[in-house]
Amino acid sequence: MTINAATRVFAVIGDPVSHSLSPLMHNGWIADHGIDAAYVALPLRSDDPAAALRALGQFGFSGANVTTPYKEAAARAADAADDVVANTLRWEANGALAAFNTDGVGFVAALAEAVPDWRARVRRVLIVGAGGAAIAVGKALSPDVDSVFFINRTQTRADAVAAMLGNGGVLGWQDMERGFGAADLIVQATSLGLAGGPALEWPVALCQEHAIVADIVYRPLETDLLMKARARSLVAIDGLGMLIHQGARAFELWFGIRPNVGKARARLMAVLQR
Numbered sequence: 488m489t490i491n492a493a494t495r496v497f498a499v500i501g502d503p504v505s506h507s508l509s510p511l512m513h514n515g516w517i518a519d520h521g522i523d524a525a526y527v528a529l530p531l532r533s534d535d536p537a538a539a540l541r542a543l544g545q546f547g548f549s550g551a552n553v554t555t556p557y558k559e560a561a562a563r564a565a566d567a568a569d570d571v572v573a574n575t576l577r578w579e580a581n582g583a584l585a586a587f588n589t590d591g592v593g594f595v596a597a598l599a600e601a602v603p604d605w606r607a608r609v610r611r612v613l614i615v616g617a618g619g620a621a622i623a624v625g626k627a628l629s630p631d632v633d634s635v636f637f638i639n640r641t642q643t644r645a646d647a648v649a650a651m652l653g654n655g656g657v658l659g660w661q662d663m664e665r666g667f668g669a670a671d672l673i674v675q676a677t678s679l680g681l682a683g684g685p686a687l688e689w690p691v692a693l694c695q696e697h698a699i700v701a702d703i704v705y706r707p708l709e710t711d712l713l714m715k716a717r718a719r720s721l722v723a724i725d726g727l728g729m730l731i732h733q734g735a736r737a738f739e740l741w742f743g744i745r746p747n748v749g750k751a752r753a754r755l756m757a758v759l760q761r
C-alpha cells in the first residue's frame with residue numbers, strides 16, 4: 488500500500504519508544520488486511536502530555552497506543568475513558584477522543600492461550616508490582632479469582648492498587664517468599680528482569696507444583712524468573728503474548744477487524760531472536 492494524503496496515521500507514544508515492537512506488529516496486520524494506514528513511533532517529552540496527546544487529533548491522527556510514562560495522562564486527555572490508566576486512544580468521527588485499557592484483556596487472553604483451564608486452576612493470585620500494568624492485570628483477573636495480592640517495592644502504591652479491588656490484598660516486599668509459596672498464579676509486572684536492568688533472586692523454589700508463573704517483561708523473552716520456573720517444570724508464560732493480545736484488541740477497536748495473533752508472534756519472534 489503506498490502512503491498518500493488519505494493514509495490514516497496511528498502511533499505509539501511514550502518515552503522511550505525507540506525499542507517498541509508495536510510498529511512492526513501493527514504495520515504487519517495493516518498489510519495483512521490491505522488497509523490504507525501507517526503506524527509510527529513518536530517519542531514524547533512534555534510537561535503537559537495530556538495536551539500533547541489531545542493535539543494529535545488536530546493533526547488528523549486516527550488512533551494511538553500510549554506507553555510509559557503517559558498512560559495516566561492518556562486517560563485524563565480523553566473525553567471518555569474505560570479506566571484511569573489507558574494504553575489505547577481512538578479519535579472518533581465527531582472529533583471526540585476515546586481511551587481504552589487493553590493491557591488487562593491482553594494479559595488474560597495470553598493466559599487463556601497458555602492455560603485454557605486457568606479459571607479452574609487459579610484461586611490465589613500474586614502480582615509483583617503496582618504500576619500501570621499491574622493495575623490493569625489485577626483488575627482483569629479479580630472477578631475470576633478469590634484474591635489478588637500485590638507486592639511492591641513502594642508499599643503505599645500496592646496499598647492503593649489493592650484498595651481498587653473487592654478482593655485485593657497487600658504483602659510487604661520482605662514477604663516475597665510467603666507470597667510465592669501461597670499463589671496459584673504469580674505475575675511479575677515490574678520492570679525488573681528487563682535486559683540490562685536490575686534483577687532479583689526470585690524464590691521460585693517455594694512455588695507450589697501447580698503454580699503458573701507469568702512475566703510481562705518480554706525483552707528478554709526468557710527472563711530469569713521464567714527460566715527458574717521452567718527448570719521446576721512449572722507453567723511459564725512470557726510477556727510477548729500479552730503484548731500481542733493487547734495490540735490485537737487495540738487493532739480491533741480502530742479497524743473493527745480481529746487480526747491474526749499467530750502471524751504477529753512469528754514476526755516479533757524473528758526480531759527478538761536476532
Ligand code: NAP
Nearest residue numbers: 616617618619620621640641676677678685703726729730
Ligand atoms: P510503571 O507504571 O512505571 O511501574 C513500574 C513498576 O516496576 C512499579 O511497580 C515499580 O515499583 C517497579 N520497579 C521498577 N524498578 C524496580 C526495582 N529496581 N525494584 C523493584 N521494583 C521496581 O510501569 P508499567 O507500565 O506498569 O510496566 C511495568 C513493566 O511491564 C515494564 O517492564 C513494561 O515494559 C512491562 N509491560 C509489558 C506489557 C506487555 O504487553 N507485555 C504491557 C505493559 C507493560 P515502585 O512503585 O516501587 O517504583
